[in-house]
Each structure stands twice: as C-alpha cells, then as structure tokens.
Amino acid sequence: MKPLKIVLSLSITLLLVWSLNKSWVVGGNRIPPLGKFLDPFHGFWQNMEPNDHKLPQQLNIPGLKEPVTLVFDSILIPHVFAQNEEDLYLAQGYVTAMHRLWQMEFQTHAAAGRVSELIGAGKDDAVLNYDKGQRRLGMVFAAEHAFKRMEGDPVANMVAFKYAEGINAYIQSLSYKDFPLEYKLMDYAPEEWTPLKSALLLRSMAQTLNMGDKDVQMTNALALFGKEMVDLLYPDLEPMGAPIVDRTNRWDFEPVKINDIPPALPAELIAISNLTTPDPNIGSNNWAISGSKTKTGTPILCNDPHLNITLPSIWYAIQLQTPTVNAMGVSLPGAPGVIIGFNDSIAWGVTNAQRDLVDWYKITFENSRKEKYELDGEWKETRKVVEKITVRDQAVVYDTVVFTHWGPVPYDESYRAENNRMHYAFRWIAHDESEELLTFYKLNRAKNYNDYMKALDHYSSPAQNFVFASVTGDIAMRIQGKFPVRRKGEGKFVLDGSKSASGPQAYIPFQHNVMDKNPERGFVSSANQYPADATYPYYINAVSYEAYRNRRINTILRESSAITVTDMMNLQNDNYSIKAEEVLPFLLDHLDAAALSDSEKYGHQVLKAWDYYYHADAEGAAYFEAWWTNLFPMIWDEIRNDQLSLSYPTAWNTINLMKTKPDLEFYDRKDTPEIETLTDLIRQSFSMAVEDIMEWKEKNKAADKIRWADYKDTYIEHLTRTEAFGFHVQHGGHANAVNASSRKHGPSWRMVVSVEKDGPKAFATYPGGQSGNPGSLHYSSMLEHWSNGKYFKLLFLQKPEDAGKQSFFSTTLNPK
8 A cells, every 4th residue: 555655646746747847728828837937946036026137247258359348327228338349239139138038039930920839829820820921921031131131241240140149148148047037938948049030120120110001902992982982082192281301393303214104903803801001000200400499509309109019118228339339229129239319429210101112913823833923925933932830739830932023922722812813922122132230330320411321321121211410400301211113003003913014113213212401491300291292203102191290290390499308308298189170170060969968968068178189187088089989980881891901091081071072972871771971970970989988987987087098098018918017007199199199009219319519418218118027127117207208318428437326237248
C-alpha cells in the first residue's frame, strides 16, 4: 500500500508540475503556465515594480566603440549622448527595446501576418484570415523593397544595422524574469531583431496612413447608380474651404504631359464584401507661424498626429546627440531616428496627405492554374509565392499568393471572394523601393530650409504634409510623396490590367509637388484638406479630404496676432465644431416643436442652447452626436449592402446635398412602404436619437444631464485588448474639432515648439507614458496631462551635466 501511495503522490506531483508549466486555452483565451507566471521571483511580480526601469550606473554593452551616456528625465525620456553615430543608433535601439520590446515585436508580427503563431487561429479563423490578408497585400514584399534600398545606401545601412544590434544586445541580456509582461501572459520569447523589421514597421505605418482607397466601392457605385449620380455623391473636389496651398494661377512650372485620353469606365459589379475604407478619424493637424505673428518674433511650429490611441503608446520620446547631431522629439519604437521633432536650428512635423496611392487592375488569367495572365495581347508569366503560416497549437497553413507585374492578387476563390469570379491585382506605391530612413536622418541634422528640402527629396511613402520652421525665420509646407501623373478620373475606379497603358505613365517630379514658403498670410497649415487650388496642373484624387478642422485652424491663425505658445496649446485643444455650426440649425428648423414628446422637447432645448463646443461636460454634444449617428445611415441606407462593398459620401457632401437637393432620391427609405422626405428622416432620426440617449442614461444610471465625455467614453486600449491594461479617460473633443479626439482615436502626440535662436522652447505630451510595462509608474505618466490639455516642457540638453535636478537617473553604456 505504501509504494502505491508514493507512486500516486509522485504522479500527482509530476502532473501538477507538467500542468503548471504548460499554457492552456480555455474559452478561446490563453492561460499562461501558472507555475512560471505566478513565481514570485521570476513571474509577473517582477513586472509590478514601479521603478523597474532604473538601471545600474554602468552597463557593458557589446558592439559599442566608446562610452555612451544616458540621462533619463522625470518623465523617463532618454537623452542619449554618444561620441559617434554608430554608437548613437546602437544605444537608441538598446534603450527603446528596454522600454518597448514587446510592442515593437508584436506590431511587426502583425504587419507581417504572423499573429497566428503567437495566439492561434482565433474564433472562426479570424486571426488566421488577418494574417493571410497581410501577406496577400504584400506587406513583407513592400518591406523587402524598402530594405533593399536601405542596404544600398551606406548611411541608411549603418543606421538600420546598428539600431538592430542595440535591440539584440538588450534581448540577449534577458532571462525569463526580465521579459516584458506580455511575453509571460502569452507564453513566448522575443526573437532576434533584423533591419527588415524596421522596414516592416515603417511600411506598417504606410498601411495605416496611405493604403486607403475605394476603387472597388466606386466601381460598384458606378454600376448601381450611374456616372452622373457618382459625380454628385463623390466629387473629386468639395469646395468647402481653403486648400493647404493656394497659388491660384501662380504654379510656375511646365507639368509633365501624358496621353490625356480618359480611361474606359468599368461596368461590372465586384462581389467582394466587407472591404474597408480608411477611418476618417485618422488624420492630423500641423502649422507653423511666422515670427511676424508671434509675441516673441520667432516662429512657432505645432503638430498633433491623429492615430489610434493605444498602449503602449505609438510614440517614444527621445533626444539623440553626437558631435554632428542634436535632435529631440518622438520616434516610432522599432525605427531609428526622430520622426517628428526639432533640433538646434529647425523644427518639423507631419500630417497625412490623403492622396490615392492604390490602384486595382482587373486580371485575365489564361486558365484556372493562374500561371499566366494577359498583358498587351500576350500571356505573361505570374510569380507564385507560397506563404507558410505557423499557427500556434495547430498544423501549419499554406497559402499561395499570385503576383503580377502590377502586384499581388489578394482576393481569389480561396480568400474573401466567395461570389466573385474576377481577379484584381493590387498596386500600392509603398511596394516600390524607397529611402524614408534617409529623410529622417537628414531632417535630424538639418540647419535651414535648403537642408529640409534636400531631406524630403528622399521621401516617397506614406505621402505626408511636412511642416517646417527655422531659427532664420523661415516657415514652409511641402506635400511630399511619390505621386503618379494621372488623367482626370484615373485611379477612381478599377483599371484594365490587360493593358500596360493603364498603369502609371509618369510620376510627378518632386519639384512639382505642392509646397509653399513664407506666404504673405504669415502661416502655413494642414489638416488633411485638399492640397492645392483648382489651378494646380495635376489631377488629384483621394478617398476623402477633411472639411472642418482646417477651416477652424486657419480662421484662428488668420485673426490672431502676438501669438504665444499658450495660444497654440489652446488651439490644439480647441473643441469647436464647424460641422455642428453648419448643420444643426438646418436640422432644428425641420423639427415640429409642438409635436415633440416631453423627452424630445428637452433634447430640443438642449440643442438650441448648445454653443457647438465638444467640451467634456457638454450635454448638447451628446444629443447632436446621437442625432447625426442615426440620420446619416438613414439617408444612405441604399449604400449598405451585404454582398457588395460600397462607400458612403462624406459628411460635408451629405450636408451640402441636404441643403441643395431637397428631393434627392436617397431620402426615401428602402425598408419601408412609405415614400419618405428629408424632413421625415430628420424627424425620425431625432426621435431615435432621444430614445438612444434615454437608454444610455438608464444603462449608465445617469439621472442628471448627460456629459459628452461620458457618452463618448475615450478609451485608450492595450494592444492585447486586455481591459485591465487600458484606461477610460474623461476628455472632450471630436473627430471634426481641432482636438480630434474620438473614442479610440485622437492626438497621439501634441507638440508646440518656439524655434528661438538661443535654443528651442518645446512643449509636448501624449496619451500614455514612456514605459511599455503596465506595472510601471511611467506606463501612463503623461495621460493626465494629455486628457486635461496640459503639456510637459521638454528638457533639451546640450550636455549631460545640464540636466541637474531634472535628471531622474543616468547610466553609462560601456563597450564590452
């Protein structure tokens, strides 16, 4: 009996050891190995130390030539002082990985279509299908082309490889105890970093900003509604305000000429459902004011890029200094250099240029084997790439992607085209070789306007509006990217892939891109609006252009003088809505106040009294948002289609049509036997809005008036979507206000720089903190400032000793 008990006890012990060191999937959620995870000496407890990022005073790092000093200030921004450039980028890679390693790796896995190997195929294979989609869009293909250009330039090659070397030096120093929390939760270990991953990260940002298009949706709209209606619903230019640059009849160059015969219009319906168009909340603001309009007499530059607001934060603030460079601002974790920022002589920032840089080409294959496709009357060979997708806890999945000279064919009989019998190749400008890394390398070192212009000559994608200011007093804006010369209407619909003439015949020379320097009005600005006036000699097309923020910014800047940094902080946090100003009185005029219920009368009075500001405590903002959210899809119910992908007209054009086309056929709801008018829709949607507000109040136990901040519920979500790692924030703003904060999008970095001769005075914040560790005090240390419209004064050092009492701690990295 005793041996049996011993065997039984040993078996139970072994079973416990085995089970506690194995991850399990329960209800679709992965549970980490509890033995390792709960180990007080090595598990998650090691990630709960609030000051876990304090380093020893001396660290030995392989690959360094000379010592590097790191000074961390009170908000954990590292100030990197190196004696040569190789060490500078190695140290940047090391310190960025120290704070953001998991984020860097997870984002590049997502970009490459490798999430399944971390978390499995997901419910209904959603994760696996995401991975297939990334590969079929050619994300790694694009990164490989970018990396090829990096390798071909000695400077870019050095920067990329030294940055990777620094990241790997940090990875090699880790044991399980030191792993970021997410590795322990998801039960995997970091892999070696390569320069290709940095290229992939930059292409991932291009995907966020410049992969948007609606060619398929517009082709479907053309087949359903006809050319005249398409031109009415989706005009190329919506005349709602000033462009970024207005040089009417003053474009002093001879444009590139190409065959101006318009491309044939397609006639088919393309049955690919659930295609997405770019999120209209993803945009940005930037502007620079001449010293003639500022109180100090020196330029002020401002930038706030609007992106998904996530944790760990998108950006990582840093200062980089050697004898040849002293730049500060924010980097993208995983990419070297400063992306948005300033140095001793200049400041720069970016907004998205919105241009259409994607085309779809209809492909005719010779047969079902897809080994050849038609081009200019001949059968050209395709290239097939077999993607090997590792799926955690499951068998490897293989997926074949067919490439034409246009690009990959993402949708076919085996992926996302169940009812479609046609094939379309995907042409994206970011598939081409490019050298953006050199742009930021040179901007970090630029001394004047000429240096800024030379730096931008290396930049192709994603197309951006680069704002500039310098200590010499110059301000400038340049819309930079690689743009094809298009015939009118070209790129708006799918193109004929059987003719090489359907592709780009030429590209706009960089010197012909839209740009402006020291305009008479005393400022330059962009907020994702139309880039140029109607006399610009090249055809421009995009998914949509911003209609409201740009007008508010320009109005404030035009009417202001003796501008201060505080004024510009206030403008970045401005919550006024021109959209509400322009449409709400029109909507209220269509209501019959006498026929309203008591709750509707209350909402009516709230809206009449509202001042169009989306302040956190504004009640009218919530009522207006609920009303518009019900009215807009009610007008465009014909656009909703489960079999076809279609695109909604913009909010601006919807309002324009409401005011100018009172009998538009779309006002009649197709789900009712009655024939509705616009007035009917306005009244029905108002009643639905009030009902939604009442339901929200009941659900949230809000007996008193509703607050906009509560109704909007800004949520900063962790990349794993783990609720415990995210934050609900009380914050005003709206996507159509300068403070373009919606529920999960908003200003990802606010920066105001006074570009002064005795040194820049810079102020900034972002919604999060420098650390990627949820257990660190610096995980969300800037969040309160961001939500309250406050800023940190950035510590721009000339030498390490200047930090004084503002130094949190310092470390010397020594050659090993």
